[in-house]
Amino acid sequence: MEKLGMVPFFQVLSADDLRQVNRKFSARHYRRNETIYMQDEAATMLRVVVAGKVRLVRHTLEGKDILLDMLKPGDYFGSLSTGKNNVYPETAIAHTDACVLSIRLSEFRTILNTFPQVAVSVLDITANRLRASREKIQRLTTLPVEGRIASILLSLADKFGEQSEHGLLLQLPLSRKDLADMAGTSTETASRIMSQFQEDGLITSGRQWVAVNDKAGLEEISSE
Amino acid sequence: MEKLGMVPFFQVLSADDLRQVNRKFSARHYRRNETIYMQDEAATMLRVVVAGKVRLVRHTLEGKDILLDMLKPGDYFGSLSTGKNNVYPETAIAHTDACVLSIRLSEFRTILNTFPQVAVSVLDITANRLRASREKIQRLTTLPVEGRIASILLSLADKFGEQSEHGLLLQLPLSRKDLADMAGTSTETASRIMSQFQEDGLITSGRQWVAVNDKAGLEEISSE
DNA sequence: CGGTCTGTTGAAGGATTTCAACACTCGTGG
DNA sequence: CCACGAGTGTTGAAATCCTTCAACAGACCG
Numbered sequence: 001m002e003k004l005g006m007v008p009f010f011q012v013l014s015a016d017d018l019r020q021v022n023r024k025f026s027a028r029h030y031r032r033n034e035t036i037y038m039q040d041e042a043a044t045m046l047r048v049v050v051a052g053k054v055r056l057v058r059h060t061l062e063g064k065d066i067l068l069d070m071l072k073p074g075d076y077f078g079s080l081s082t083g084k085n086n087v088y089p090e091t092a093i094a095h096t097d098a099c100v101l102s103i104r105l106s107e108f109r110t111i112l113n114t115f116p117q118v119a120v121s122v123l124d125i126t127a128n129r130l131r132a133s134r135e136k137i138q139r140l141t142t143l144p145v146e147g148r149i150a151s152i153l154l155s156l157a158d159k160f161g162e163q164s165e166h167g168l169l170l171q172l173p174l175s176r177k178d179l180a181d182m183a184g185t186s187t188e189t190a191s192r193i194m195s196q197f198q199e200d201g202l203i204t205s206g207r208q209w210v211a212v213n214d215k216a217g218l219e220e221i222s223s224e
Numbered sequence: 225m226e227k228l229g230m231v232p233f234f235q236v237l238s239a240d241d242l243r244q245v246n247r248k249f250s251a252r253h254y255r256r257n258e259t260i261y262m263q264d265e266a267a268t269m270l271r272v273v274v275a276g277k278v279r280l281v282r283h284t285l286e287g288k289d290i291l292l293d294m295l296k297p298g299d300y301f302g303s304l305s306t307g308k309n310n311v312y313p314e315t316a317i318a319h320t321d322a323c324v325l326s327i328r329l330s331e332f333r334t335i336l337n338t339f340p341q342v343a344v345s346v347l348d349i350t351a352n353r354l355r356a357s358r359e360k361i362q363r364l365t366t367l368p369v370e371g372r373i374a375s376i377l378l379s380l381a382d383k384f385g386e387q388s389e390h391g392l393l394l395q396l397p398l399s400r401k402d403l404a405d406m407a408g409t410s411t412e413t414a415s416r417i418m419s420q421f422q423e424d425g426l427i428t429s430g431r432q433w434v435a436v437n438d439k440a441g442l443e444e445i446s447s448e
Numbered sequence: 449c450g451g452t453c454t455g456t457t458g459a460a461g462g463a464t465t466t467c468a469a470c471a472c473t474c475g476t477g478g
Numbered sequence: 479c480c481a482c483g484a485g486t487g488t489t490g491a492a493a494t495c496c497t498t499c500a501a502c503a504g505a506c507c508g
Contacts, residue, residue: 399485399486399487400486400487400488401486401487411486411487412487412488412489415486415487415488415489416488416489418487419487419488419489431486431487432486
């Protein structure tokens with residue numbers, strides 16, 4: 001259970017402090033597509049991915065989903081602030097089989113107040129996510145769907161890409177619907193654009209997987 | 225210059241601590257539409273609005289602008305993290321005549337490490353902005369332009385609305401282009417929709433100002 | 449081996465952008 | 479003080495991107 005040392009904002013702690021913090025966390029496994037928590041549920045826990053991938057999704061009234069973020073080991077999620085009638089703003093789902101640590105929010109707040117460096121580190125991570133989120137707003141509002149998908153493929157390649165025989169293979173299951181929900185478009189449009197990309201030699205793709213072959217080409221499309 | 229006590233994340237400090245922190249800040253006035261800092265400039269300062277409004281804008285290569293946020297007294301902006309080759313991810317412009325406090329980033333980091341409650345408080349605010357940003361992503365990707373504008377008017381009414389003879393008057397200059405840049409649409413479309421809203425009695429609007437008359441009506445449009 | 453999930457493709461319809469023209473307001477300088 | 483020009487707001491019509499509806503093929507699962 002010393003995987004906690006892998007979490008970026010606990011890396012500033014000494015081994016002793018880490019051990020003390022570790023006792024407050026409890027671990028749990030989830031199977032693929034199992035829900036970890038639901039949007040609008042009372043928010044009581046902060047969680048950290050230890051193994052596997054987790055996706056954060058917002059649901060609309062008409063059943064349209066927005067895929068907000070894809071998390072990998074070391075990423076935190078869940079709630080941070082203890083404001084009253086505080087609810088999770090999104091649903092968290094195990095995108096693959098996953099192992100997740102969790103801690104009561106009140107106890108995490110105690111940790112933040114005890115170890116200022118941890119608070120500053122969490123702040124850094126959150127500020128970076130805010131920046132990323134705003135970049136996404138920019139892309140959603142200025143780029144056509146083609147460019148949005150190109151830019152999504154590039155950021156996924158940064159986070160999940162690993163060299164393989166097919167090129168930069170994204171190490172996570174990724175359906176056309178997942179892509180569509182990230183780009184804010186329909187699965188049909190996402191499919192058409194992925195077919196086009198493949199035809200142009202930019203990517204290689206099969207059922208639930210994608211590999212990037214031509215980063216430069218995608219970059220051009222995503223920035224025009 | 226004791227307006228610093230107004231800033232949410234300094235309200236946890238004692239009068240003595242506040243005085244000590246205050247010395248590190250310096251104040252400056254800006255005139256309407258004056259640039260405070262530019263996107264991609266080296267990020268060295270953290271700033272706080274003391275008077276007036278400030279808008280945060282991202283520019284694209286083709287000159288399309290995205291209006292990310294509208295700040296009022298008490299709101300912080302600028303950079304938080306000291307990572308190397310750190311640049312401002314957006315441009316900050318005085319939306320009205322404004323007064324702004326600023327502090328070197330390194331000094332602010334010292335404050336964060338000295339007063340953990342301040343760090344936690346800044347974290348709360350940043351986490352809230354992240355939540356708001358993700359809500360915006362949802363609206364941008366699921367709602368038609370009409371709904372996006374309705375929801376923008378509602379959040380502006382929450383933050384800047386004051387009761388007046390015309391209804392909830394938004395206390396800031398607000399052009400059709402501003403609205404378009406927030407909704408990710410063209411000024412023409414924004415204009416058409418505002419005309420429609422006015423015709424339907426939802427709002428009253430003139431050159432650079434808007435008042436909300438029927439919150440419930442706008443809510444319905446923004447959530448359908 | 450059937451059923452469900454995923455991916456693909458076509459065609460019609462709709463929402464929004466773009467291009468264009470014009471009215472109005474405000475501030476500034478002659 | 480007035481006139482001009484820049485900035486702002488409005489409206490129309492064509493073009494375009496994207497969605498939606500529909501049908502179907504293949505893959506994976508029990």
